[in-house]
Amino acid sequence: MSHPTKRRRVDASAALSKPFKSPLRQPVPNTDVPPSTPTPKVIPTTTIPELSTDVAPFTPNATPDRKHATPVPNERKPIKSLHSTPKPFQPSDPEIxxxxxxxxxxxxxxxxxxxxxxxxxxxxxxxxxNKDTELEALIIKWRLISQDAADEAFIGAHERVKRMGGMAAWKEHSKRDATRWEVDEERHEVEHVDEDEIDGREIEDPPNGPGDGDETEEEFTMEFMLKTLHVEPELIGYDTKAQRWIKS
Missing domain, CATH: 1.20.5 (Single alpha-helices involved in coiled-coils or other helix-helix interfaces)
Structure with missing residues (x-):
């Protein structure tokens, strides 16, 4: 077994002793020496020492036994807070x-x-x-509009009173309407009402209105209409004495 191994080593040494020729590099021709007689270059041979195959087995060094020491817990000291809560101030000085x-x-x-x-x-x-001036202008504007509306309402109401037969007929009709309205309201408020009491209330006359008891025929005027509608004549600029509107 040793002879073939040694022979392979010798062949390897001989192969390694040959010079290395690069395939990319070409030798520069020498101008002094004719090309027919090239001079051989002497390359020093290097010998590679033989590698020993015998490797000593690795024996790990015996590690000394370490005693397992019991870990000591770290005792941490309590850290004082930098921002301590201030104590409540209790004034005791009479001057304070x-x-x-x-x-x-x-x-x-x-x-x-x-x-x-x-x-x-x-x-x-x-x-x-300038709000006062603006307010006065608005009041005048509102009065003029109210006067125009009252004129239109007076025309229609005056024609209706004439068709009913005058002021006497209109008052009688108004009394019946007022009585009927009062009775209807009481019927809604009271569930059981004596029929005789209702009949007595229907027969009773309502409170006397303006102009009742006068023998002369009363006219339907703007003042009468405004008071019937619960509108003060002075509020919308009506002069009761002159029976006309105040435009300013």
Whole structure:
């Protein structure tokens, strides 16, 4: 077994001793020497030492036994907070208490003065503004519109009174309507009402209206219509004495 192995090693040494020729590099021709007689180059041979195949087995060094020590817990000291909660302030000095009372009194007085200043500013704005002029213009406009509406309503109501037979017939019709309306309201409020009492109420005359008892025939006027509608004539600019509208 040793002879073939040694022979392979010798062949390998001989192969390695040959010079290395690069396939890309070409030798530069020498101009002094004719090309017919090239001079051989002597390349020094290098010998590779033989590698020993015998490897000593690796024996791990015996590690000394270590004693398993019991771990000691780390005792952490409590860390004090940098931002400590301040203790509540308990004033005990009479001077401090007196100053606090004085401060509260001054603050209350200051709030009152500020409120009075705001009211004065608001009053000044109202006095110097043009809202009063605008308000008067709106009042006049509303009065004129109300007067026009009253004129249209008076024309229709006057024609209706004439068709009914005059003021006497209209008042009688109004009395019946008022009585019927009162009885209907009482029937809604009271479930069981004596029939005789209802009949007695229907026979009774309602309160006397304006102009009742007069022998002369009463005319249907604008003043009468406005009072019947519960509208004050002065509110919309009607002069009861002159029986005409106040346009200004």
């Amino acid at each position: 208490i007196a100053l606090q009372k004085r401060q509260r009194a001054i603050q209350s007085k200051l709030a009152t003065l500020r409120s009075e200043i705001d009211q004065a500013k608001q009053a000044l704005r109202l006095e110097t503004s």
